Amino acid sequence: MGKNLTTRKEDYSKWYNELVVKADLAENSGVRGCMVIKPYGYAIWEKMQAALDRMFKDTGHENAYFPIFIPKSYLSKEASHVEGFAKECAVVTHYRLKNAEDGSGIIVDPEAKLEEELIVRPTSETIIWDTYRRWIQSYRDLPLLINQWANVVRWEMRTRLFLRTAEFLWQEGHTAHATEQEAIEEAEKILDIYTEFAEEHMAVPVIKGTKSEGERFAGAVETYCIEALMQDGKALQAGTSHFLGQNFAKAFDVKFANKEGQQDYVWATSWGVSTRLMGALVMTHSDDNGLVLPPKLAPIQVVIVPIYKGLDQLEAISAKVKPLVKDLRAKGISVKYDDRDTHKPGFKFNEYELKGVPVRLAIGQRDLQNDTFEVARRDTLEKETVKASEVIDHIEELLQKIQENIFNRALAYREDHITRVDSYEEFKSLLESKGGFFLAHWDGTPETEERIKEETKATIRCIPFPAEEEDGKCMVTGKPSARRVLFAKAY
Amino acid sequence: MGKNLTTRKEDYSKWYNELVVKADLAENSGVRGCMVIKPYGYAIWEKMQAALDRMFKDTGHENAYFPIFIPKSYLSKEASHVEGFAKECAVVTHYRLKNAEDGSGIIVDPEAKLEEELIVRPTSETIIWDTYRRWIQSYRDLPLLINQWANVVRWEMRTRLFLRTAEFLWQEGHTAHATEQEAIEEAEKILDIYTEFAEEHMAVPVIKGTKSEGERFAGAVETYCIEALMQDGKALQAGTSHFLGQNFAKAFDVKFANKEGQQDYVWATSWGVSTRLMGALVMTHSDDNGLVLPPKLAPIQVVIVPIYKGLDQLEAISAKVKPLVKDLRAKGISVKYDDRDTHKPGFKFNEYELKGVPVRLAIGQRDLQNDTFEVARRDTLEKETVKASEVIDHIEELLQKIQENIFNRALAYREDHITRVDSYEEFKSLLESKGGFFLAHWDGTPETEERIKEETKATIRCIPFPAEEEDGKCMVTGKPSARRVLFAKAY
Numbered sequence: 001m002g003k004n005l006t007t008r009k010e011d012y013s014k015w016y017n018e019l020v021v022k023a024d025l026a027e028n029s030g031v032r033g034c035m036v037i038k039p040y041g042y043a044i045w046e047k048m049q050a051a052l053d054r055m056f057k058d059t060g061h062e063n064a065y066f067p068i069f070i071p072k073s074y075l076s077k078e079a080s081h082v083e084g085f086a087k088e089c090a091v092v093t094h095y096r097l098k099n100a101e102d103g104s105g106i107i108v109d110p111e112a113k114l115e116e117e118l119i120v121r122p123t124s125e126t127i128i129w130d131t132y133r134r135w136i137q138s139y140r141d142l143p144l145l146i147n148q149w150a151n152v153v154r155w156e157m158r159t160r161l162f163l164r165t166a167e168f169l170w171q172e173g174h175t176a177h178a179t180e181q182e183a184i185e186e187a188e189k190i191l192d193i194y195t196e197f198a199e200e201h202m203a204v205p206v207i208k209g210t211k212s213e214g215e216r217f218a219g220a221v222e223t224y225c226i227e228a229l230m231q232d233g234k235a236l237q238a239g240t241s242h243f244l245g246q247n248f249a250k251a252f253d254v255k256f257a258n259k260e261g262q263q264d265y266v267w268a269t270s271w272g273v274s275t276r277l278m279g280a281l282v283m284t285h286s287d288d289n290g291l292v293l294p295p296k297l298a299p300i301q302v303v304i305v306p307i308y309k310g311l312d313q314l315e316a317i318s319a320k321v322k323p324l325v326k327d328l329r330a331k332g333i334s335v336k337y338d339d340r341d342t343h344k345p346g347f348k349f350n351e352y353e354l355k356g357v358p359v360r361l362a363i364g365q366r367d368l369q370n371d372t373f374e375v376a377r378r379d380t381l382e383k384e385t386v387k388a389s390e391v392i393d394h395i396e397e398l399l400q401k402i403q404e405n406i407f408n409r410a411l412a413y414r415e416d417h418i419t420r421v422d423s424y425e426e427f428k429s430l431l432e433s434k435g436g437f438f439l440a441h442w443d444g445t446p447e448t449e450e451r452i453k454e455e456t457k458a459t460i461r462c463i464p465f466p467a468e469e470e471d472g473k474c475m476v477t478g479k480p481s482a483r484r485v486l487f488a489k490a491y
Numbered sequence: 492m493g494k495n496l497t498t499r500k501e502d503y504s505k506w507y508n509e510l511v512v513k514a515d516l517a518e519n520s521g522v523r524g525c526m527v528i529k530p531y532g533y534a535i536w537e538k539m540q541a542a543l544d545r546m547f548k549d550t551g552h553e554n555a556y557f558p559i560f561i562p563k564s565y566l567s568k569e570a571s572h573v574e575g576f577a578k579e580c581a582v583v584t585h586y587r588l589k590n591a592e593d594g595s596g597i598i599v600d601p602e603a604k605l606e607e608e609l610i611v612r613p614t615s616e617t618i619i620w621d622t623y624r625r626w627i628q629s630y631r632d633l634p635l636l637i638n639q640w641a642n643v644v645r646w647e648m649r650t651r652l653f654l655r656t657a658e659f660l661w662q663e664g665h666t667a668h669a670t671e672q673e674a675i676e677e678a679e680k681i682l683d684i685y686t687e688f689a690e691e692h693m694a695v696p697v698i699k700g701t702k703s704e705g706e707r708f709a710g711a712v713e714t715y716c717i718e719a720l721m722q723d724g725k726a727l728q729a730g731t732s733h734f735l736g737q738n739f740a741k742a743f744d745v746k747f748a749n750k751e752g753q754q755d756y757v758w759a760t761s762w763g764v765s766t767r768l769m770g771a772l773v774m775t776h777s778d779d780n781g782l783v784l785p786p787k788l789a790p791i792q793v794v795i796v797p798i799y800k801g802l803d804q805l806e807a808i809s810a811k812v813k814p815l816v817k818d819l820r821a822k823g824i825s826v827k828y829d830d831r832d833t834h835k836p837g838f839k840f841n842e843y844e845l846k847g848v849p850v851r852l853a854i855g856q857r858d859l860q861n862d863t864f865e866v867a868r869r870d871t872l873e874k875e876t877v878k879a880s881e882v883i884d885h886i887e888e889l890l891q892k893i894q895e896n897i898f899n900r901a902l903a904y905r906e907d908h909i910t911r912v913d914s915y916e917e918f919k920s921l922l923e924s925k926g927g928f929f930l931a932h933w934d935g936t937p938e939t940e941e942r943i944k945e946e947t948k949a950t951i952r953c954i955p956f957p958a959e960e961e962d963g964k965c966m967v968t969g970k971p972s973a974r975r976v977l978f979a980k981a982y
């Protein structure tokens with residue numbers, strides 16, 4: 001396995017596409033815009049799911065499952081919602097195939113046309129709120145804190161593995177509350193969970209904020225988000241949490257009797273993260289040698305490669321390695337002992353570097369004599385020789401160090417790429433030469449936001465939260481502004 | 492919460508439908524044939540998933556994810572496969588909605604018609620084997636042992652919660668092997684896993700066997716299955732594992748170089764269980780008071796209900812209960828302490844009986860004085876008073892006993908309802924009066940099988956495996972037969 005990766009400097013975008021495929025994370029399928037998530041990539045996604053699921057359950061949420069199909073009339077009930085999704089809907093119109101009468105093959109049976117078309121869910125607010133109408137009568141039924149793990153489809157014209165695909169996997173939370181305040185607190189609590197997950201599990205530093213009106217979720221009153229910075233200076237939205245007000249409750253007529261017996265519409269949130277996080281993970285940490293995975297999400301945390309000539313040497317090494325594998329597993333560390341005799345050690349080193357395995361042990365004849373292992377860490381590519389008696393402690397420490405180091409490295413890069421600018425000229429120039437996030441004053445109008453986007457391709461990523469008040473003047477129009485907002489070009 | 496369940500005797504089918512809804516497992520949605528799986532039902536499904544996933548991984552399988560859409564041309568490549576699924580396909584024909592020009596609302600944009608229609612997967616053999624062509628070149632790439640957790644859609648005209656729904660959740664394994672023998676062994680190994688899961692986790696006894704040709708999966712050479720018996724004497728197919736021969740490898744041109752360097756088609760299996768198992772679970776154990784859940788799959792294994800007047804009494808009880816809750820959780824037992832003051836103990840007893848919680852503890856003033864708990868088991872409804880110092884051991888034992896007891900009860904029912912018959916008259920008469928499984932001789936022809944089905948609605952559930960050879964004569968035609976096969980009416 002030669003890596004032959006395009007370097008980040010040569011072509012960042014090509015580097016990413018090649019890496020995702022060569023590291024066995026995902027590949028394009030024969031279905032336009034739909035990806036195949038390969039076992040190694042899926043194993044990382046499973047670790048993400050497990051951590052998030054635990055956090056949701058620890059905060060009182062339960063999982064459920066709602067239909068994949070949404071009747072067209074449901075989607076149409078909330079006006080801005082359907083406007084936001086109409087242009088990218090996969091539509092089911094028929095329910096049967098048949099043999100063509102002229103013998104030309106299998107065709108859609110024109111007689112099996114649905115009375116009402118069904119949309120493959122792009123998101124599930126409408127079908128869920130149609131259900132909540134049956135579940136909610138009284139304040140005693142609230143809050144309703146539900147999450148769903150599911151696939152969704154948005155018919156994107158230009159797709160990229162993990163970052164933008166027609167079908168993707170995600171979780172979508174949908175909660176119902178008796179008061180506005182409680183719903184807002186829920187949306188913010190979830191943003192904190194996403195932040196903790198991104199920073200502590202993915203080792204990806206993020207900036208929390210709210211979206212400008214133009215970037216809000218279709219149907220939301222407020223959209224909270226976390227924004228990460230990739231190594232090419234572009235931002236990536238890593239999760240969103242929406243305060244939906246009473247919009248969906250009104251569209252689907254979901255009322256409850258409060259403690260005083262009065263009827264009121266229910267308050268709502270929705271929130272989600274998707275397999276897009278896989279793209280963020282790859283682009284934040286990886287290098288020209290391949291993936292760099294945070295130990296907390298690595299399917300294999302430690303790989304052990306024997307270096308030997310002949311079966312006798314291999315047996316001696318295996319006798320030493322097998323108890324170590326057992327001890328590491330007992331500590332909850334996932335270990336692979338790669339004693340395949342069909343591949344040379346150099347090939348294996350390359351492969352595990354490409355796949356981002358955090359810690360690699362090698363053991364040859366000299367190590368056997370000296371009672372040592374060679375320990376290499378993926379993040380810095382440093383190697384050292386460690387006594388066998390100390391190797392378990394060493395690995396435990398190292399996994400923690402790597403987790404911290406890649407977070408700190410990403411944080412340093414991000415801090416180095418947040419620039420405060422006060423003039424539009426400076427903004428435009430630095431956006432091209434340096435990239436990254438820009439904190440600048442904006443007059444708060446959609447017109448100015450749109451102009452900046454058209455002229456520079458940069459968008460308002462968020463209004464950082466909690467807000468830091470600072471009087472200033474819009475860098476474009478000079479009109480007054482009460483706080484800086486965060487701009488960047490984005491994925 | 493009054494239970495007011497229809498009894499099994501009154502109307503078994505109605506009892507089932509009511510129970511699924513009242514026990515908060517699932518309900519019908521606004522989308523024809525698609526169900527909503529409610530949190531309590533989904534929590535059981537998650538426990539099923541976790542146990543199965545562990546068993547698959549322990550036998551070397553990995554998870555991956557393939558597209559939900561299957562191009563019509565893919566589905567058409569294996570002739571008997573498409574014939575089996577064509578009549579129940581949800582077909583995506585368009586990818587955009589728009590506002591009607593006459594202002595009548597949202598319509599499907601006729602200009603956004605797909606060049607090739609996409610089928611929402613009814614099963615994934617075709618898209619997966621199209622992918623395997625890229626993954627398999629050499630015997631070194633084999634075996635490929637992959638599983639997928641996914642939703643699938645089969646457009647059934649008559650649907651019932653869990654048992655037959657247009658959309659359902661399942662796992663589908665798809666493996667590729669170098670030899671016929673290895674593929675057959677894989678199909679049989681999976682059947683053993685399914686059997687172990689059904690009997691040891693669900694406490695549902697099953698009979699293993701192979702399907703007759705007429706009941707085989709569309710595209711399979713051999714279909715293995717497990718069959719369970721419900722309390723109304725009808726059979727339910729609880730899982731299938733297919734040996735696919737080289738059918739899909741040939742349809743998708745998947746060849747590999749063997750050790751001698753020769754090209755050969757790859758051998759395949761596929762296998763699956765679905766949310767249908769939820770139906771089997773409900774129908775096997777539950778009674779006229781509600782669900783009876785096996786402790787291994789119960790979301791709540793133990794519920795504790797305080798019986799008190801006033802806050803002082805509640806506080807005294809809580810002081811006693813909270814350390815117990817902690818100790819039980821430390822042993823991995825899931826406990827709920829229901830101290831809601833909005834509901835009376837009687838209401839709570841009813842609710843947890845309906846929801847099948849295996850063990851219920853109650854504690855009132857007298858228990859407090861005597862240092863005891865009242866312990867009730869759901870399967871037999873028996874109660875006893877247990878000393879506080881013994882209650883943890885007692886609960887641990889009881890959970891195990893309940894798991895065993897409901898299995899043995901279901902097994903006794905099943906054994907009592909397997910009848911060996913030698914004449915068609917006897918078969919028809921006992922099928923109506925007694926129901927259950929029938930072991931009878933059959934001449935092996937599709938014609939006789941079809942005749943029996945038309946005249947009695949009974950089908951061949953399986954040819955029990957391993958086969959018990961016994962010379963005999965077909966109960967219908969008198970032609971020679973080498974073994975008895977298993978008949979029943981089925982879900």
Ligand SMILES: [Zn+2]
Pocket residue numbers: 394
């Ligand atoms: Zn050290």
Ligand SMILES: [Zn+2]
Pocket residue numbers: 885
């Ligand atoms: Zn006892």
